[in-house]
Amino acid sequence: MEPELADPLSAGRRRRVLITGAAGQLGHALQQAFAADDVLALTHADWDVAEPPRDRLLQGGWDLVLHAAAWTDVDGAEADPQSAAAVNVGGTANAASLKAPLVVYSTDYVFDGRKRSPYVESDGPNPASAYGRTKLHGEAAAGTKAWVVRTSWLFGATGHNFVRTMLRLGEERDEVAVVDDQRGCPTYVGHLAEATRVLVDGDLPRGLWHLAADGECTWADFAEAIFEEAGLECAVRRITTAELSRPAPRPAYSVLRSGRPGAPQLPHWRQGLRACLAEIRG
Numbered sequence: 001m002e003p004e005l006a007d008p009l010s011a012g013r014r015r016r017v018l019i020t021g022a023a024g025q026l027g028h029a030l031q032q033a034f035a036a037d038d039v040l041a042l043t044h045a046d047w048d049v050a051e052p053p054r055d056r057l058l059q060g061g062w063d064l065v066l067h068a069a070a071w072t073d074v075d076g077a078e079a080d081p082q083s084a085a086a087v088n089v090g091g092t093a094n095a096a097s098l099k100a101p102l103v104v105y106s107t108d109y110v111f112d113g114r115k116r117s118p119y120v121e122s123d124g125p126n127p128a129s130a131y132g133r134t135k136l137h138g139e140a141a142a143g144t145k146a147w148v149v150r151t152s153w154l155f156g157a158t159g160h161n162f163v164r165t166m167l168r169l170g171e172e173r174d175e176v177a178v179v180d181d182q183r184g185c186p187t188y189v190g191h192l193a194e195a196t197r198v199l200v201d202g203d204l205p206r207g208l209w210h211l212a213a214d215g216e217c218t219w220a221d222f223a224e225a226i227f228e229e230a231g232l233e234c235a236v237r238r239i240t241t242a243e244l245s246r247p248a249p250r251p252a253y254s255v256l257r258s259g260r261p262g263a264p265q266l267p268h269w270r271q272g273l274r275a276c277l278a279e280i281r282g
Helices: 025-033 074-079 081-096 130-141 162-172 189-201 219-230 269-281
Strands: 016-020 038-042 064-067 102-107 146-151 175-179 207-210 235-239
Touching: 016 025, 025 038, 025 189, 064 081, 074 081, 074 130, 081 102, 081 130, 102 130, 102 189, 146 189, 162 175, 162 219, 162 269, 175 219, 189 269, 219 235, 219 269
Parallel strands: 016 038, 016 064, 064 102, 102 146, 146 207, 175 235
Antiparallel strands: none
């Protein structure tokens, strides 16, 4: 069923914000961060972004579109790159067709991970996976008037993510095997959503921005921190990416930092973890 849209633009009203991917962890966090606005939050059932928007969305008079809908199954994209591209490239183009100020979310997987110092906006992308290629093409589909936010290793209190998986496994097992040769910035979606609000409210220039948590770690480091903060007695056995044997290649090093003046600064990933666990408990 088509969602009911808010009233047309009127003087003195709140900003009209459209959020795609509202059922996902980032979409959920964006709804909280922009709760003071007049928000229409669309799930996949409301709008499959791989399909063109309906007329009422095109005529919505949006002040801001936050495009959080995405194909995020990295290995699935390797098996079915066309379907991943339909969402990550075609879906972004469809969001851009709404002709409103647009925020699009991209990924550290646009880099090959061969660098050993943080990636900044001026570094040339070289994705090694089908997922990374679809996200890079999606950046281009956003157009020159969008804020393109690259981020990494997202986690939150809702949805499917590493923190929630580790909490479940930590309750069920005495030991888990976790990759220790991939290094990045685990980023709490609540902090990313707040940084997005700073980005658009601060009238920072459109274009490419790297917004990820401060600090860096491996997945194994992150798992140990989760168990420690959650009080779970579960050991971490450190393994290599080769031992895990996944279909899609992952960047070995994908720490993101911004080289742009005025870039919003996110808290350390450990603070994000604590905030996430508090949200889950609460």
